[in-house]
Amino acid sequence: MTEMLDCHESLPPDMDGSFLPQLKAKYESRGADHSTLFQTILGIAQETSLDVALACLERCAIETRTSWLDENLPHLERTADPIDDAYRIFYEAYLGISAPGDGEIVQRTPTRLVTRWWNQCPTLDVCQQLGLDTREICNKGYHKSVQVFLSRIHPRLTFDRNYDALRPHAPYCEEIITLDE
Numbered sequence: 075m076t077e078m079l080d081c082h083e084s085l086p087p088d089m090d091g092s093f094l095p096q097l098k099a100k101y102e103s104r105g106a107d108h109s110t111l112f113q114t115i116l117g118i119a120q121e122t123s124l125d126v127a128l129a130c131l132e133r134c135a136i137e138t139r140t141s142w143l144d145e146n147l148p149h150l151e152r153t154a155d156p157i158d159d160a161y162r163i164f165y166e167a168y169l170g171i172s173a174p175g176d177g178e179i180v181q182r183t184p185t186r187l188v189t190r191w192w193n194q195c196p197t198l199d200v201c202q203q204l205g206l207d208t209r210e211i212c213n214k215g216y217h218k219s220v221q222v223f224l225s226r227i228h229p230r231l232t233f234d235r236n237y238d239a240l241r242p243h244a245p246y247c248e249e250i251i252t253l254d255e
Contacts, residue, residue, distance in 0.1 A: 093118050094130050101134040116204065127184040128214035136221035142168060143226050156228035157187050160251050163227055165189070165219070177246065185253040190239070190246035198241050209237045212247075220249075230254045 097114055106113040118127035150167060152159055174177050174194035197216070201208045219236060224231040229246050235250035 095244045097130040098134050107197055108196040112200045131215040132218055135216050136222050141220050156253050159227050160224050160231050187251045190248050192246045208240055
């Protein structure tokens with residue numbers, strides 16, 4: 075697996091230049107259609123590499139999600155159950171999805187939540203449109219931003235995604251949140 079950048083680490087030289095600001099502008103104005111954003115990602119990949127382009131995407135996702143948390147977390151109800159808080163805050167409040175309408179909860183214990191989502195997904199749509207592999211895009215571009223988000227809810231929460239069960243390679247995207255000891 076490719077090493078991911080920490081959002082506080084210095085960026086590679088290719089990202090310090092025009093690539094990150096260029097992608098950030100597209101990321102912030104993407105709306106429901108991610109076509110322009112991903113055309114920009116592919117353009118950056120042609121000039122550098124897909125890994126550099128996805129590291130820029132990852133950075134944008136981390137910044138957007140932490141900014142949302144800075145603004146909203148103090149106003150959201152918290153409980154003594156970090157798994158429940160993670161579900162409500164990340165899926166319901168931030169992403170606007172919930173089971174059973176958008177997916178299902180496959181397993182729920184005090185330390186583990188396994189969900190399967192089949193909701194509308196603009197990343198899935200654009201990956202299918204452009205022939206990109208969702209396993210690579212979601213792993214390198216979005217995985218760490220979810221981990222950063224969940225760690226802000228509770229420092230012992232960890233995020234994982236079953237990359238063998240990810241659309242369009244499966245009928246759902248399976249995600250796992252655990253509370254580490």
